[in-house]
Amino acid sequence: MPVPAQAPSTAPSTPTGADHTAVVEMLRYSPVADDLAERFAAAGHRLYLVGGSVRDALLGRLSPDLDFTTDARPEEIQALVSGWAEAVWDTGIAFGTVGAVRRGVTCEITTFRADAYDGVSRNPVVAFGDSVEGDLVRRDFTANAMALSLPDRTFVDPYGGLAALARGVLDTPTDPETSFGDDPLRLLRGARFVSQLGFEVAPRVRVAMEAMAPQLGRITAERVQAELSKLLLGAHPRRGIELMVDTGLADVVLPEVPAMRLEIDEHAQHKDVYEHSLTVMEQAIGRETDGPDLVLRLAALLHDIGKPATRKVEPGTRVSFHHHEVVGAKMTRKRLRELRYPKQVVEDVAQLVFLHLRFHGYGKGEWTDSAVRRYVTDAGPLLDRLHKLVRSDSTTRNKRRAAALQRSYDDLEERIARIAQEEDLARVRPDLDGNAIMELLGIPPGPLVGRAWRHLKEVRLERGPLDDEEARAELRRWAADEGIGAEGIGAPGDEGEPEH
Template sequence: MCCARNHHEEPEITENPTGRADADERALRARLAARLLDLDATVGVLGRAFAEAGFELALVGGSVRDALLGRPMPDLDFTTDATPDEILRVIKPLAEAHWDIGREFGTIGLRLAGEQVEITTYRAEAYDPDSRKPQVAFGSSLEDDLVRRDFTIGAMAIRLPELTFVDPHDGFGDLLSRRLRTPGAPADSFTDDPLRMMRAARFASQLGFTVDADVFAAMRDMADRIGIVSAERVRDELVKLMKGAHPRRGIEVLVDSGLADHVLPELSRMREERDEHRRHKDVYRHSLTVLDQAVDLELERQEPDIESPDFIVRFAALMHDCGKPDTKRFEPGGQVTFHHHDVVGAKLVSRRMKALRFDKDTTKAVARLVELHLRFYGYGDAGWSDSAVRRYVTDAGPLLSRLHILTRSDVTTRNRRKAERLAHAYDDLERRITALQEKERLDAIRPDLDGKQIMALLDIPPGPLVGKAYAFLLEERMQHGPLGEEEAARRLRAWWESVQG
């Protein structure tokens, strides 16, 4: 399969080594040709510059895959027989900017014609069994470089400047078949870089592809090897998985392969527990359904304070019941309960995210959603006072939109009447929240008097008593709404007298 060689002409893939000529294949070929034409100011310029300097250059890996699929290409990846020093000599006269932070691994970065570019010397990587860092050895040919890549769909290249399509492992065919295979033996690939097992799950999520049986078997056999990979790299793959178009597929790959036992053991444990109403095979399956529904609601609602795809709400949906295994109790009559699993789950998910080196804000947000996910239940039966609605909003804080999504997604009952009743109840709660927000600005609830006013009114210095007085006024504000300064002062004096007396 090759493209037109004159860079002034529109690139066109003319060969069809797979023997297929269906609409999907033609669409992929046309998409790649059009993308290469659009990128001539970068791809063409670099290809001609390296050729004139006597070096090989190829667009490679994820860049070719994403061009074929019509996906965004935030970075362009190239590979070459030039060394890092030789790469720098070629690109310096062309680049708008360049950097060599990856020089140790043979990679030079640059910006050209507005595109972010990475150029890497042909290489082969291998992990020492006891090391977290790859050992880098430079290779000698494009074919050798391609065979060491993670999957066949990332082992395709475009030789430059002639625009020859190189696909020794039929990655093009695997794109059409929507499956993940490795260029060589899966065990060799995962030995070289165990993180590739996480990438298989991530691609299942992002692309909706199926993991080949041989690849999946190797993942099961080698799952414990993920332990040598740094927590930061595992975390980054997990985030990409959760933000994919099909996160459930990626999670199922993690769990079924045994990888989750090592990176998210709390998730694996959920398979052992049935929920108290026996609506689902197990809590794990329930959580997958909640995840599916959260993804759909996130896209449907398009909340202005949530940038979709949103890791926080999706991960909270997946992990909201992770406290159930530790809180399972058998009650008289055979009923199973999971009291306080929300609080326990919040602690568990916080601990796991810290182990995976998530930042504090993201960790706190997910844990808080897990802790609050049961708060709504009972609203439809007993009704809430305005005070309770205020507290719901205040406790959720900036996570309120996400809490709406999580709470609605957690309704998975097959009882239509019950589902409709819960949906109507939450509709009513949201209407009341909107009405109170318009009236009272619930997102900024404060007592009617600030700290300075409290100290002046009670004639007390800064200290714990001011905090207690402030907490009293905040509770009054929650219970009764805005009081005004005069009424707040009256109630504060009465409280102070009771404390003093």
């Protein structure tokens, strides 16, 4: 049975002195809010700062972007901001929203909404309302259902948003079944706010999430991806992922993640691969140096998703996951493509998943310089992220083993730095380009040039840089072995990528 909606109070509540100060402080940094309010009031309209702008101010998170709601209709909003704002846009006017920029502050002003939903798509039948209370009740969570009347600065909180903020709880203004039924994306948005704000969901909200999780299938992949990315980039992504898994939302969005709960980690460090992956993600986040990194966080979360499909019980009850990095990379590409992630994000995350296990062949430094060059070349611009991912993948509770793994990786990084000083590892290319190959072998452009180019690149990786005479001698030896004479006739090969 749905839990009854929280009844709105009969009068606007007043925040505590500290809370009120937070909102006023934000307005001090954004004097355009009062300026805009005076403009609306002079035209006989009400204007309210609303939603995330109020929530973030109360949490001490000031932002130059302000959200407003008003009884003015979209055409009236356009007229009021025209000539006042430096820029105005109306891409959201069909939904009652007009955007404007004034003195570097972005303002989005939306007419009171009183939408209805058809229960099939997430798109509302847009209807405009006449009261701020009616507008606030249709919002996703009570923490986003507060407003500040301007210019008088009366705090409006009919659904207990301030109390919810104080408790760190996400609840819905109306019963959650109605709220989520109107827009199932709010199911995932709840997990996103848990990640961003560190809140817990109210018990009735969790119950509704569990019951209604399959309805996320009504939402387009692009919208789901946007919410998932915000969740992963939040301050507490583990909490958000755990909520998704526990309520069944992940079964719709990222089914490979809950599937890992069934697989025991081969080192028995954690109760399952799922817990291990969450720990790796947290450790990778701790190594970020330039702010939240979506590619790194996705790779850390998904690096072991190939384990369920490759699990095998070996003699002596040991569990193995041979080639799980290969399978996992394929699964990663498939899932991220279905979520409509940009191609570069898909390829970068998949490549990190593919490479994350390679270091474990390094041992105590047994790799040749050639192997080190291949490691760097295959990682390419992802090398720094690969360093962070591999270091984070050590979750053993054995302090001696953990220290040994970190020392081993320290040694690898030192070797990379040393070789990089001697060679240009960022641009490992053959010592002869395509033009030199064609001139030396007397051949025209074509697949044969690509074959020769790839051979010289392999030699470069194995032996390091060659001087010009050595490179030419090596090319002549290869041509002779391949039966290629001066006329350039040899066995057909696939297309190459010679540098001209």
